[in-house]
Every structure is written in C-alpha cells, then in structure tokens.
Amino acid sequence: MSNTDAQRRDQRAGIEQTDVVVIGAGQAGIAMSEHLGERGIAHVVLERDRIAERWRTMRWDSLVANGPAWHDRFPGLAIEGVGDDEFASKDRMARYFEEYVEMLDAPVRTGVEVTAVRKREGGPGFRVETTDGDIDARYVVAATGPFQQPAIPPIVPSGAGLHQLHSSEYHRPGQLPEGAVLVVGAGSSGVQIAAEIQRAGRRVYLSVGPHDRPPRSYRGRDFVWWLGVLGLWEMATPPQGAEHVTIAVSGAEGGHTVDFRRLAADGVTLVGRTSAFDGGVMHFNPDLRENIRRGDANYLGLLEQADEFIARNGLDLPEEPEAHILGPEPSCISDPILSLxxxxxxxxxxxxxxGFAADYSWMHVDAFHDDGRPKHQRGVAAEPGIYFLGLPWQSRRGSSFIWGVWHDAKYLADSILIQQNYLTYTTPREAPASPVPEEPDREAVLSTGVN
Structure with a gap:
C-alpha cells in the first residue's frame, strides 16, 4: 500500500492528522509551541492535566522560583506583578504559563492523556494514541521534562511503621504526623523543606549528599547572572562524576545563600548520605564533612571567578569580603552521626x-538506551522524527531551566523545519507541469543545503 493510500484510509477512518504532536504543556511544551508556531508548522500540544500542572500540585505551598523574575521566564513576556529581582510564587508561575499560552493562542488541549506512541504502519510518521482519539503526526516531541516519576530509593520498606513521602507530595508541616522528620536529599527542595519544618518547631535531620552551593548573590548580582557572564550555564556536559549533583540555592524569604552551618546552628541536625535501614536503624555514609567541604569549595570558587571577572572588566561593583568567611564547623559535621x-x-x-526518574514506557519507538534513558543528541532522538525536550543537560547546564528550555525548543523547531524542507523538495520530473517556471524558494534551499 502506498503512503497516499494509507493517508486516505486514515482520513476515512476519521483519524486526525498534523505535522507535530507535542506531549506535555509545561514550560517545555509551551516553549516548543511558540517556536513551531513562529515557523508556521502545524501542531497540537497535549496535556493530560492542566497547563503547568506540576507547578500547581507537585510543589509545597510556600515554594517560589529559584531564580529572580528577570531571569526565570521566557523572553517574550515579563511576570507581571513581580519585581525583576523578586521570586515568583509557584501559583504565580502557573498563571504565567497560562498567560503565555493565551498570548500565543497556542493549540493546547488539556485533559488529554497520551497512552502510546508507535510508528505508523503503511505510512510515514507516528500514531499517537490518546484518551481523546488517535492522531497521526510526522514528528513527535516528548516535552514531559525531567519531573515524571518521583524517585524513592528502596531503602526503607513500606511496612516499617514510618510515614514516607516524596518531596513532590509535601505541601506544609501541618500535613505531617507529630514527631521528628528525616529529610533525605539536600538540593534546593530538601534544604527548603527541612528549614520550613524546623521553623515550625519540629526536630529535623537532613541527609546531605554531593551538591553545588553557589551564593544567592554576590557583589550586587544574583548567582544566575554570575553563571551567565562566566559562561557556566553553557557548560555542555557536567564534570566527571557530577551528573546528578544538585544546586543548593533558595529563593525563599526573598532569596538567600544556602549555608549548612547556619542550618545546623538553627537546630537542623546534618547527617551524611542515607545508605541503609536495618531493624529500625538508619545508617549514613561517613561522607558529610567531605560533601560540605566540596560544596564550600564550589561556593568559594565561584566568588573567586566573580572577583577576577570584575577586575578584568573594570566593573564598579561593591566589595563583599565577608562573603568569603565561613562560619564555625558545627559538631554534627565534626562528629557525624553514622547510625540513628x-x-x-x-x-x-x-x-x-x-529527585525524579524518567518514564517513557508509553513510547514504543527505538529511541532509548537499555536503561530507558533517551538516546539523543541535543534532543534529536536516534529514532528519526522523535524529539525530546526539557531533559537535564540536554544541550547545556541551563537546559532544564525555563529560559534554557526555550532555547532548546528553538533548536528543535529549526531541526523539524529543516526536515520538512527536505521532504518538500521535488525534482523537475516530479514537479507538476507549469507554463511559467517558478523562482526557487531560496530560503528553503539555503536551510536544507539542497541545490
């Protein structure tokens, strides 16, 4: 059966057709829609819940964006009502993405879950199976991002008599049963949750692993500015062994530098990485001091790079010598708890x-490694016609941030447009007869390299 016959058969069956199906209407899917729309590429964005659902329901109540409003947004729209150097609340961020969709008049369909993506039989592209019917598309963009499946290590059995929840299920201290709390993980989420619960009057233990610890701000500039001018957002790959190292930084309470010594002074007990659970006893690795030391080195190293940049460029920014002074080492670091x-x-x-794990079990295409990780280059999958967006380190360090995913979406939209231009190329023998020769589309020829 020819491709044309297959397409006619699908039309008779009432199957919707479009150029691109984008799966997910969070920051990645919305950015993708903007760039596809600008290039005139027909598409639809499918979201199983609401726009920016994870900002609404998979965050704690007091969460704010980790970057200031001038930075953590798309280029085309400011976050109205939030000062440039302020940190937008999670609810304001959800409304921001809704406003962006309205501004774009983006073809977003909510309440539609994609249940499977398969190669089409007897035709090009893919069949996208959804709870609202099937759609055939030449290209599919999985814009579900990095926060798909909450990852809880199999350390403590469910029958251990403890209340266990992932950080995405935590909303406020009052939802927890009475008693002390162990928070495992000291990235931005773990640190902020531990501090909030401690301020609510609970005893808190915080399990600290390897982390980056930049200053919230230094010499009058936020850390996002420093990572930008120093080229650190553009790092293409993480340092060896640091693939899963988190950034410990907080926008809470107006924004502040995460300081584990200060947390300990406030009453949070720091422990090393959680390693095992046996008979009601939790065991921790003897790595707390080393994890803190490396985080301090990361912090001080960024200050030094910033000072060098200021001197080299002759900038008039206020000196901040006190930022280089580390507080005293608390006893929980010098004499760490190894079992509790x-x-x-x-x-x-x-x-x-x-953190989270990816789940692409619904994608029945040849675009994954044996462990389920996407097989791609800058989001272009090994399976032609499949694309990924919103992955950590997809093209650079900033890829999973709002502004970073916007730039990655632009690259993917250009890649799709180039493929479309190849497919629309015809030889003189294939082209229909015309009494007047047409001028070739110079822009399409240049973009594809075909002549």
Whole structure:
C-alpha cells in the first residue's frame, strides 16, 4: 500500500492528522509551541492535566522560583506583578504559563492523556494514541521534562511503621504526623523543606549528599547572572562524576545563600548520605564533612571567578569580603552521626527529596538506551522524527531551566523545519507541469543545503 493510500484510509477512518504532536504543556511544551508556531508548522500540544500542572500540585505551598523574575521566564513576556529581582510564587508561575499560552493562542488541549506512541504502519510518521482519539503526526516531541516519576530509593520498606513521602507530595508541616522528620536529599527542595519544618518547631535531620552551593548573590548580582557572564550555564556536559549533583540555592524569604552551618546552628541536625535501614536503624555514609567541604569549595570558587571577572572588566561593583568567611564547623559535621535509631530519635516521617526518574514506557519507538534513558543528541532522538525536550543537560547546564528550555525548543523547531524542507523538495520530473517556471524558494534551499 502506498503512503497516499494509507493517508486516505486514515482520513476515512476519521483519524486526525498534523505535522507535530507535542506531549506535555509545561514550560517545555509551551516553549516548543511558540517556536513551531513562529515557523508556521502545524501542531497540537497535549496535556493530560492542566497547563503547568506540576507547578500547581507537585510543589509545597510556600515554594517560589529559584531564580529572580528577570531571569526565570521566557523572553517574550515579563511576570507581571513581580519585581525583576523578586521570586515568583509557584501559583504565580502557573498563571504565567497560562498567560503565555493565551498570548500565543497556542493549540493546547488539556485533559488529554497520551497512552502510546508507535510508528505508523503503511505510512510515514507516528500514531499517537490518546484518551481523546488517535492522531497521526510526522514528528513527535516528548516535552514531559525531567519531573515524571518521583524517585524513592528502596531503602526503607513500606511496612516499617514510618510515614514516607516524596518531596513532590509535601505541601506544609501541618500535613505531617507529630514527631521528628528525616529529610533525605539536600538540593534546593530538601534544604527548603527541612528549614520550613524546623521553623515550625519540629526536630529535623537532613541527609546531605554531593551538591553545588553557589551564593544567592554576590557583589550586587544574583548567582544566575554570575553563571551567565562566566559562561557556566553553557557548560555542555557536567564534570566527571557530577551528573546528578544538585544546586543548593533558595529563593525563599526573598532569596538567600544556602549555608549548612547556619542550618545546623538553627537546630537542623546534618547527617551524611542515607545508605541503609536495618531493624529500625538508619545508617549514613561517613561522607558529610567531605560533601560540605566540596560544596564550600564550589561556593568559594565561584566568588573567586566573580572577583577576577570584575577586575578584568573594570566593573564598579561593591566589595563583599565577608562573603568569603565561613562560619564555625558545627559538631554534627565534626562528629557525624553514622547510625540513628529512628524510634529513639522520635522520627516518624521520612521525606525523600531524591529527585525524579524518567518514564517513557508509553513510547514504543527505538529511541532509548537499555536503561530507558533517551538516546539523543541535543534532543534529536536516534529514532528519526522523535524529539525530546526539557531533559537535564540536554544541550547545556541551563537546559532544564525555563529560559534554557526555550532555547532548546528553538533548536528543535529549526531541526523539524529543516526536515520538512527536505521532504518538500521535488525534482523537475516530479514537479507538476507549469507554463511559467517558478523562482526557487531560496530560503528553503539555503536551510536544507539542497541545490
């Protein structure tokens, strides 16, 4: 059966057709829609819940964006009502993405879940199976991002008599049962959650692993500005062994530098990485001091790079010598706890701030490694016609941030346009007869390299 016959058959069957199906209407899917629309590429964005659903329901109540409003947004729209150097709340960010969709008049369909993506039989492209019917598309963009499946390590069995939840399920201290809390994971989420619970009057243990710890601001500039001018957002690959190292930084309470010494002074007990659970006793690696030391080195190293940049460029920015001074080492670091009887310590809750895992089990295409990770180059999958967007380190360090995913979406839209231009090329023998020769589309020829 020819491709044309297959397409006619599908039309008779009432199957919708479009050039691109974008899956997910979070920051990645919305950015993708903007760039596809600018290039005149027909597409639809499918979202199983609401626009920016993870900002609404998979965050704690007091969460704010980790970057200031001048930076953590798309280029085409400011976050109205939030000062440039302020940090937008999670609810304001959800409304921002809704406003962006309205501004674009983007073809977003909510409440539509994609259940499968398969290669078409007897035709080009893919069949996207959804709860609202099937759609055939030449290209599919999985814009579901990095926050798909909460990842909880199999350390504590569910029958251990402890209240266990992932950080995405945490909303406020009052939802937790009485008692002390162990927070596992000291990235931005774990640190902010631990501090909030401690301020609510609970005893808190915080399990600290490897992390980057930049200053919230230094010499009058936010850390996002420093990573920008120093070229650190553009790092193409993480340092060896740092693929999963998180950035410990907070926009809470107007924004502040994460300081583990200060957390300990405020009453949070720091422990090393959580390693095992046996008979009601939690065990921790003896790596707390080393993890803190490396985080300090990352912090001080950025200050030094910033000072060198200021001197080299002759900038008039206020000096901040006190930022280089580290506080005293608390006893929980110098004499770390290696095992903790949770019942004796009164711990009734464990919050796993341990990140997320990808789940592409619904994509039945040849675009994955054996462990399920996408096989791609800058989001262009090994399976022709499949694209990924919103992955950590997709093209650079900033890829999973709002502004970073916008730039990655632009690259993918250009890639799709180039492929479309190849497919629309015809030889004189294939072209229909015309009494007047037409001028070749110079822009399409240049973009494809075909002549």
């Amino acid at each position: 009887d949770l019942a004796e310590a009164g711990v009734t809750t464990i919050i796993w701030a341990t």
